[in-house]
Amino acid sequence: MSVSISPLRIGVDIGGTFTDFVIYDPGRGTLETFKLLSTPSQPAQAVLLGLNQIVDQYHGEVQEGRQLPAITLVHGSTVATNALLERKGARTALVTTRGFRDVLQIGRQNRPSLYDWFSDPLPPLVPEELRFEVDERVAHSGAVIQALQVDELEVLVARLQAEKTNSVAVCLLFSFLNPQHEQLIAKRLAAAGLPVSLSSEIIPEYREYERTSTTVINAYVSPVLGDYLSQLEHDLVEHATAIRLQVMQSNGGIIHPGEARRKGVHCILSGPAGGVIGCQYAACAALSAAQESNGDTAGSTLRLLTFDMGGTSTDVSLIDGQPQVTSEALVGGYPIRIPLLDIHTIGAGGGSIARLDAGGALRVGPHSAGADPGPACYGRGNLPTVTDANLALGRLDSQAFLGGKMPLDVERALEALATLGMDAIQAALGIVQVANAHMERALRVISVERGHDPRRFTLLSFGGAGGLHAADLARSLGMKQVLAPPLASTLSAFGMLAANVVKDTIQTVMLSAKTPLAEIEARLLPLEEQLRQEVLAEGIPAASVLVERFLDLRYQGQSYELTAPFSVQVLDDFHQLHSQIYGYSRPEEAVEIVNLRLRVTGLVTPPPLPSQPWQGSDPSAACLGQRLVHFAAGALPALFYQGELLLPGNQIAGPAVILRSDTTLLLAPQDQAQVDRFGNLWIQVGK
Numbered sequence: 001m002s003v004s005i006s007p008l009r010i011g012v013d014i015g016g017t018f019t020d021f022v023i024y025d026p027g028r029g030t031l032e033t034f035k036l037l038s039t040p041s042q043p044a045q046a047v048l049l050g051l052n053q054i055v056d057q058y059h060g061e062v063q064e065g066r067q068l069p070a071i072t073l074v075h076g077s078t079v080a081t082n083a084l085l086e087r088k089g090a091r092t093a094l095v096t097t098r099g100f101r102d103v104l105q106i107g108r109q110n111r112p113s114l115y116d117w118f119s120d121p122l123p124p125l126v127p128e129e130l131r132f133e134v135d136e137r138v139a140h141s142g143a144v145i146q147a148l149q150v151d152e153l154e155v156l157v158a159r160l161q162a163e164k165t166n167s168v169a170v171c172l173l174f175s176f177l178n179p180q181h182e183q184l185i186a187k188r189l190a191a192a193g194l195p196v197s198l199s200s201e202i203i204p205e206y207r208e209y210e211r212t213s214t215t216v217i218n219a220y221v222s223p224v225l226g227d228y229l230s231q232l233e234h235d236l237v238e239h240a241t242a243i244r245l246q247v248m249q250s251n252g253g254i255i256h257p258g259e260a261r262r263k264g265v266h267c268i269l270s271g272p273a274g275g276v277i278g279c280q281y282a283a284c285a286a287l288s289a290a291q292e293s294n295g296d297t298a299g300s301t302l303r304l305l306t307f308d309m310g311g312t313s314t315d316v317s318l319i320d321g322q323p324q325v326t327s328e329a330l331v332g333g334y335p336i337r338i339p340l341l342d343i344h345t346i347g348a349g350g351g352s353i354a355r356l357d358a359g360g361a362l363r364v365g366p367h368s369a370g371a372d373p374g375p376a377c378y379g380r381g382n383l384p385t386v387t388d389a390n391l392a393l394g395r396l397d398s399q400a401f402l403g404g405k406m407p408l409d410v411e412r413a414l415e416a417l418a419t420l421g422m423d424a425i426q427a428a429l430g431i432v433q434v435a436n437a438h439m440e441r442a443l444r445v446i447s448v449e450r451g452h453d454p455r456r457f458t459l460l461s462f463g464g465a466g467g468l469h470a471a472d473l474a475r476s477l478g479m480k481q482v483l484a485p486p487l488a489s490t491l492s493a494f495g496m497l498a499a500n501v502v503k504d505t506i507q508t509v510m511l512s513a514k515t516p517l518a519e520i521e522a523r524l525l526p527l528e529e530q531l532r533q534e535v536l537a538e539g540i541p542a543a544s545v546l547v548e549r550f551l552d553l554r555y556q557g558q559s560y561e562l563t564a565p566f567s568v569q570v571l572d573d574f575h576q577l578h579s580q581i582y583g584y585s586r587p588e589e590a591v592e593i594v595n596l597r598l599r600v601t602g603l604v605t606p607p608p609l610p611s612q613p614w615q616g617s618d619p620s621a622a623c624l625g626q627r628l629v630h631f632a633a634g635a636l637p638a639l640f641y642q643g644e645l646l647l648p649g650n651q652i653a654g655p656a657v658i659l660r661s662d663t664t665l666l667l668a669p670q671d672q673a674q675v676d677r678f679g680n681l682w683i684q685v686g687k
Helices: 043-062 079-085 152-162 180-191 208-237 257-262 270-294 386-392 410-418 424-446 470-476 488-498 517-536 570-582
Strands: 008-014 018-025 030-037 071-076 092-097 131-134 144-146 167-171 196-198 243-248 303-309 314-320 329-331 334-336 343-346 352-356 362-368 458-462 481-484 501-512 545-555 562-565 591-602 623-631 634-642 651-653 656-659 664-667 672-675 681-684
Touching: 008 043, 008 270, 008 488, 018 043, 018 488, 030 043, 030 488, 043 071, 043 208, 071 270, 071 488, 079 208, 079 329, 092 208, 131 152, 152 180, 167 180, 167 208, 180 196, 196 208, 208 243, 208 257, 208 334, 243 257, 243 270, 270 303, 270 314, 270 343, 270 458, 270 488, 303 424, 314 424, 343 424, 352 386, 352 424, 362 424, 386 410, 386 424, 410 424, 424 470, 424 623, 458 470, 458 488, 470 481, 470 664, 470 681, 501 517, 517 545, 517 591, 545 570, 562 570, 623 656, 651 656, 664 681
Parallel strands: 008 071, 071 243, 092 131, 092 167, 167 196, 303 458, 458 481, 634 656
Antiparallel strands: 008 018, 018 030, 303 314, 314 343, 329 334, 352 362, 481 681, 501 591, 545 562, 545 591, 623 634, 651 672, 656 664, 672 681
16 A cells, blocks of 8 residues: 655654654554553653654555655653652752742641641752842833842852752742743843743742742643753754654643753653543544434534643543543642643552552552563563553453563563462452552542542543543442543553643633623633734644633632633523532622633644444454453453454453553453444443
8 A cells, every 4th residue: 555645643652661753644444452561760761662663664655666654742741740749850049029939838728637737748859059039020000019139140159059959940029910020030141051931931929839830830840841851853854754743742732842841841741641531522422323323413522631640650630521621730749720631640550569568458559660660570570560460361362462562571571470478369459449549549539529420421431541440430439331442551642632722711800700801802802813913833734723711700709710711601501510519609799800721723634533433233353352351249251352353333241351552351241331433432331
């Protein structure tokens, strides 16, 4: 088959255990995927190895007289996340208004461990000796009370250089209303060669502690992410083809590397964000196919709990029509206040290590065996993990892991499980049960604790390890069905190819809700024009630009606000939203507009999902035989199926195991499953 010279689009997601690749060739209309073990000490190494593998494949075809296509590489990375979690960011200084240098230290006086008298607070990212003050003051109205003493800046630069500072966060009081002083400081520091993060650019919003923390985190991680991206771009240039690099953001959109270098905080959750976007796209197609087969043209709201279980962690999120966006997050205990997808992450994955605590209780995670040494069955480690437990229970095929490219060592897994001081099978069942309890709790956080009934949702399972646990988790939550896409193991990387260009901004205004709509629109227009130009600069046609306007509102006297779409009925929407979330509303009370929010999206055409015509219900052509699988009720004979050979319409009754080249799915005896025309497996969960 001929190879098109249309640019290839490649999504890459670096996980703690595996690095995933999805390749879309527009000319052939094909989607290909593969996984490589991650290289934690040098994350780019796995990216380059995979890219070499792809380019070598096309070079073989180029030698036959065809042209090598250009490449667009959309990349989600944990580099910024790891720099923060492992406290390996840049040596960062903070410059603030005199009298406010200890905002980071004081925080909100919250105690995460309320009853632990010996709990130590998290150390601030900027130590006391690197927190500097300048003489200036801006009022709450934005008026200048005390002008910046420009002659102070020479002394400040000298002190920053003497301290060997690598990055500087500038966060002045009320600079979100008047950024003039921050801009003057930035100009002088940039002239001295110091990278600068301004709060008036990163987060032009009130709340001093969160604004300072977010700006400091940006200054802390941006140089590390910038160095990584620069090195990656340098290495990519060595390939004999044009490669354009794009980076995934935490808000579910993509940006160019230059912006990612300046705003590293926006890429803290880039990998998990790709997964949520992939879920939305795959589930929309699956839902449309289900409605067509049922003759339903009215449509229904997309309601999903997304469950991404990888080798190191589990990420869960909720989609109710659209992915849920929040502006409040804690990463490593530090508050970040930027628009990002509402994703809850726990340390539970296939590589999570099992152990007995001092009281003899079985614990699983949060520590992981990662990619090196990995689970015991990988052949390099000797600690029992969730993957070892699933292998011992017969739920994994030792010769079919990663399509047979990575055989697993059953004996080594059993030996590792035996170190827990109990029968290996009982230990394995206990490990799975404890891991499931952790993941069920995470799903309740994102649903029940947000006011949603999980029984009204479908559990969308993805990630390399998710299919082995999804049906049991859905059963525990009272959910009726599970959706497992054929790209489940690499859905985060696929989501990066389905992601749009997204730009968010916010501006604190503190206006009465009685303010005329025309005045609010006049304040929104310059923000909208700025973001529109940024989206157009990414190569998006003007006709593909979508603008969404929002207001953050609260009843006067409240401490926190809710976000509602800007329209003529925004007040009615706010009262209804307040009632939905808090159980009451006060239409007679005065309402305050706290912030203006804008989201400008550049729509990108996602890769089409391949489909097949409907076949019969008999799956026997894909059957690999029958083997014993251990469940809580005992060992039961289960049919094994090759997932790639299942056809639309095929129906499978549990107990069963579906083997795909990059993941495995488990059906309990009471479960039933059917394949749709996109290759999705719909599991009807029995009680």
